[in-house]
Amino acid sequence: MDVSPDFDVQLGRDGVALTVRDRELLSAIDEAGSLNAAADSLGRSYAHAQRRVVELEDAFGSLVDRSRGGGGGGGSELTDRAQELLATFDRVRAEFAGVAEADETVLTGRVIDRDGELATVETAAGRVRAVTPPDCTAVAVTIRADAVTLNRPADAPEPGGTSARNRFEGQVLEVDHGETLARVTVGIDPELHLTALVTVESVERLGLDSRAAVVATFKATATRAVARTES
Amino acid sequence: MDVSPDFDVQLGRDGVALTVRDRELLSAIDEAGSLNAAADSLGRSYAHAQRRVVELEDAFGSLVDRSRGGGGGGGSELTDRAQELLATFDRVRAEFAGVAEADETVLTGRVIDRDGELATVETAAGRVRAVTPPDCTAVAVTIRADAVTLNRPADAPEPGGTSARNRFEGQVLEVDHGETLARVTVGIDPELHLTALVTVESVERLGLDSRAAVVATFKATATRAVARTES
DNA sequence: CTGCGTTGTGCCATAGACGATACAACGCCG
């Protein structure tokens, strides 16, 4: 189904959420040097922008040093705390964007063992360890392509020596070259393809031609299962 | 700064976004067997719920089989497509939730080489390969704890044999045991701590006691950089 | 044929977010 995952990021605190809209406002204040000019450059009303800044400061602490009167009539600039908030916002947003874009492999299976948040899921392709919500046995397991590491069979880490709890042997079926990133489809099983996102450089270094043997590994903590309605 | 990242998931199509609110509505229809009872059980108005279903179907295709008249007055049930949409929604939401919860390590540095989306960033602790937006040199690199794999030094994969492009040697500084998951802080440098989220079982299997030597690896494609305002 | 509970539709009310406008307060500067 061709739907596109999308998201809105927020940084919450004291029940107030700093949204992308607020991020734009603070950023504009930083550039314009005054709340008034910032609201104007964004095509927003000064009144609302001013109120919003006060609301945000109630929750997040001092964000904008404002002064009125004086040379040029006054002005405003961001505090260090506000700069830090903006940086955090951008980082979080980038992380979410990465997830929204990422290809993913979905396996269906059943929980055969559980230990707290972690479960072992029996799937058509074998057993997968994944973070799993409580009280469900029929699950769908999602494996993000950027979480899958590919290894040459000879150099693949011993299962006992790595924290990557999931390990599948397979062969390269297809390499979808991008400019610097490549999407590699690994056949684990006639029924199961696993997609990995790796650099083109890795493709060349590992010799990931079609039919090359590879070992795919991924961490249990990067793998999420969700309850599946039995149909 | 104690802010909590939060998010709203949506599945977009044809300019219409299926939100968490819509997910609740569809789910309630599935359980209640009628649009009327569903709206009622959610404390929402039937009129709006009905209109919303039509809006969604305009964009996503047939979602609810509705019939009026007949035994019991009629009723509604979800189509397979709707069930599939709900499952997709849950999977995406779980992925985002994982990101929102995850601890992360932030490194600041400068881009010293760039090849399309990928860049090499020079940081205090060494060079990191990360997905990087265009046109920026001062960046902050985010490494999610669930993307970091820990290896015993003896079993660590050869840099040439794995697609994990980032590799740091260090020693365990602290292990924060949870029930089944543990947050391991690895000292790479006096200045740099890297946090990894691994299973408790891995902690025991790898013997991750304090001061144990480990090799931390993570993929470039799972590492995001964002522009940083030079201060 | 009537009753009943459903879907479908239209119209109005309400609440929240936001813009528009007006005006006071401030403080340097000529």
Place this chain on the structure above:
DNA sequence: CGGCGTTGTATCGTCTATGGCACAACGCAG
């Protein structure tokens, strides 16, 4: 001392999402 551009504040109007309500259409059960 007055001008100027800023911040601060109040009030009103608009837009959008949503709830409330009324009523028609439907189709089986009795």
